[in-house]
Amino acid sequence: MEEKLKRVTLLDTSNIENLKNMLGKALNDGRTLLIVGACSADYIGRARSELTIGDRILIIKSDRSVLLHRPRSYKPVNWQPSGSIVNISSKEGRLVIKCIRERPRETLIVKFSEIYTAAILNLEDEGVFSLYASEEDMRKAILKNPDIVEEGLKPVSFERPVTSGFIDIEAIDKNGNIVVIEIKRRTADIDTALQLARYVKDLEKIKGVGKVRGIVVAPRATTEFKRLARSLGIEFKPLSPKRCLEILYGTEEKREITLDEFIS
Amino acid sequence: MEEKLKRVTLLDTSNIENLKNMLGKALNDGRTLLIVGACSADYIGRARSELTIGDRILIIKSDRSVLLHRPRSYKPVNWQPSGSIVNISSKEGRLVIKCIRERPRETLIVKFSEIYTAAILNLEDEGVFSLYASEEDMRKAILKNPDIVEEGLKPVSFERPVTSGFIDIEAIDKNGNIVVIEIKRRTADIDTALQLARYVKDLEKIKGVGKVRGIVVAPRATTEFKRLARSLGIEFKPLSPKRCLEILYGTEEKREITLDEFIS
Missing domain, CATH: 3.40.1350.10 (Trna Endonuclease; Chain: A, domain 1)
Known part of the structure; x- marks a missing residue:
């Protein structure tokens, strides 16, 4: 019960296999994932992009929207809208996250060479957003x-x-x-x-x-x-x-x- | 030296005064801040918006761009572009983050009623982003x-x-x-x-x-x-x-x- 109520669960990042399994399970349970680490990113879809290695923040939300943020700019360097298919795997001891949007077909692959922090977020947000004009x-x-x-x-x-x-x-x-x-x-x-x-x-x-x-x-x-x-x-x-x-x-x-x- | 090289420093969130000081110092040192917690957000500028309380992810990047993310949607619910003036204070034991864009004048105020995780990120990203057309x-x-x-x-x-x-x-x-x-x-x-x-x-x-x-x-x-x-x-x-x-x-x-x- 205690575990269930916890808003932020920090994961042990030393074992990639365990990490992969825990992240995958959390995603299936509707959690938001937060990973800070060194990664590269390849995108192919309406265009094609490559991002060479560097430290970034990856957020995979509970609706499976995906955001990859560099330490500068309010805009994500790569992203996918909600409803993406997210596959978390490991390859040669590295965490690989593949995010696929079906229509139009777009694929984003993020490969981590190092993970500094990985967390499962159990966020409850029923807040109301209101926009007004004066x-x-x-x-x-x-x-x-x-x-x-x-x-x-x-x-x-x-x-x-x-x-x-x-x-x-x-x-x-x-x-x-x-x-x-x-x-x-x-x-x-x-x-x-x-x-x-x-x-x-x-x-x-x-x-x-x-x-x-x-x-x-x-x-x-x-x-x-x-x-x-x-x-x-x-x-x-x-x-x-x-x-x-x-x-x-x-x-x-x-x-x-x-x-x-x-x-x- | 060890501290300096650390990519992610998790902060003790029990003392808001200390937390406020550490976050403020880190921001001045060009770090990226990551806070997960329950907050409300008010924006006034080209329009006006109110967001009632809920669990969110706040990212303040090293270039002082600001992103507030709910657990759903790839779009931030509130944000400010780089170069914002960010003021971190405490009020009645709560962390208050005020982000001001000067032109056009826009102010975003995020008030945390609870903080689950606060981290200072020392990200190094010299990666190259290349976009190709086929x-x-x-x-x-x-x-x-x-x-x-x-x-x-x-x-x-x-x-x-x-x-x-x-x-x-x-x-x-x-x-x-x-x-x-x-x-x-x-x-x-x-x-x-x-x-x-x-x-x-x-x-x-x-x-x-x-x-x-x-x-x-x-x-x-x-x-x-x-x-x-x-x-x-x-x-x-x-x-x-x-x-x-x-x-x-x-x-x-x-x-x-x-x-x-x-x-x-």
């Missing part, structure tokens, strides 16, 4: 690509100070109307509508024009907001923070690595 | 983007069997001429020229046309090749295997992460 991110995304709010929209300023506060974005629509945009990263509510109505009034006064359009940009809005917005003549444009992050930092539809990532 | 990669790249050989070129077949062997690529140029392409991933030499001359003859016979063009595609050619090619009427187009890999797998000019990579 209102500033949303503003930047709209300034970068105003069409996500409305086709033909042209921003003319942001964070413009007026009597009631700061206007997130001031823009001109395709018909030449002045537009005030108020951004919320969460739900738009009554206060949002009232705030924007004040900005619209402020700008109508400054510009001396009869009608300035007001648009609230937010992922969603309350029913009360919608009712009030209608009576105030305020518009609503749904936009998710996630979409804004995609606009700012791009989205990688295909999971394929790029050459640059591959060279590392 | 002739098949080069052929695929040309088929994908024939303009790299000649503008307006249209491939019609590949690996076509003729009397003397297999034609790498058969194509039609923009003027309607038949073209035979012979690919070499290394230096084109006399044999390459003679081989292609035979394919050209074979195809002229099959097609019953007076003139089929022959082009050798290779990263470079010998002087003898060039002399012979001239007298045989064979052309040469320099093309590097690296360029072919870029065409096949893309090149990532900007090192910025994509959202997808970031979410991991």
Whole structure:
């Protein structure tokens, strides 16, 4: 029981046969393997690579994704995605780890000439990863690509100070109307509508024009907001923070690595 | 001296103050740090992320690139590129590691509630990483983007069997001429020229046309090749295997992460 609960089990690296067996068993039991040692690595698949001997960190995760790290760079020098077939063997007293990805066919072979540390990790991780965009991110995304709010929209300023506060974005629509945009990263509510109505009034006064359009940009809005917005003549444009992050930092539809990532 | 040569030094994790000091000193000495433990992680920068507690592997490399790995996925859940400012401290008996990237400003804070293993790695890695493209990669790249050989070129077949062997690529140029392409991933030499001359003859016979063009595609050619090619009427187009890999797998000019990579 004690052994079962242990998070890190350091292995005796003096006997390669035993080590090989213990690592193989641990992998079958869904453990993560961590090996620090001197190794070479050969990859053949979509291209071919050779890495001559040096000290590295090899991680084989419980989902059989594989990472080989040199002492420099955040990028692994070689790797395989999850679901790889991992075969651990010994050859002439050396530990040999073969990782095969089936489609596309890619094979990574790591040969250890010396092992400094080998450990079995029994990691429990039910943690939740949450990614957020700020209102500033949303503003930047709209300034970068105003069409996500409305086709033909042209921003003319942001964070413009007026009597009631700061206007997130001031823009001109395709018909030449002045537009005030108020951004919320969460739900738009009554206060949002009232705030924007004040900005619209402020700008109508400054510009001396009869009608300035007001648009609230937010992922969603309350029913009360919608009712009030209608009576105030305020518009609503749904936009998710996630979409804004995609606009700012791009989205990688295909999971394929790029050459640059591959060279590392 | 013994201590200096040791590749892996496992640290006593019972005293956080001592641990903090030893890790900090090792980092200053250009070592790589490896910590396995239960931690949470907060990131703020181009976006914002939160990761609730769970067991993870933290690697801080000698170039101060930082990787936080969960037990699944080849992608780190959080990371910082090399050159980050890494600050190791303790707060209420817990190890806190703050990693700051200056431009763009990004901060990653990892808080350990428990440490299973902490190690200082003194890795020596002068290994050479070489990436190769095969002739098949080069052929695929040309088929994908024939303009790299000649503008307006249209491939019609590949690996076509003729009397003397297999034609790498058969194509039609923009003027309607038949073209035979012979690919070499290394230096084109006399044999390459003679081989292609035979394919050209074979195809002229099959097609019953007076003139089929022959082009050798290779990263470079010998002087003898060039002399012979001239007298045989064979052309040469320099093309590097690296360029072919870029065409096949893309090149990532900007090192910025994509959202997808970031979410991991």
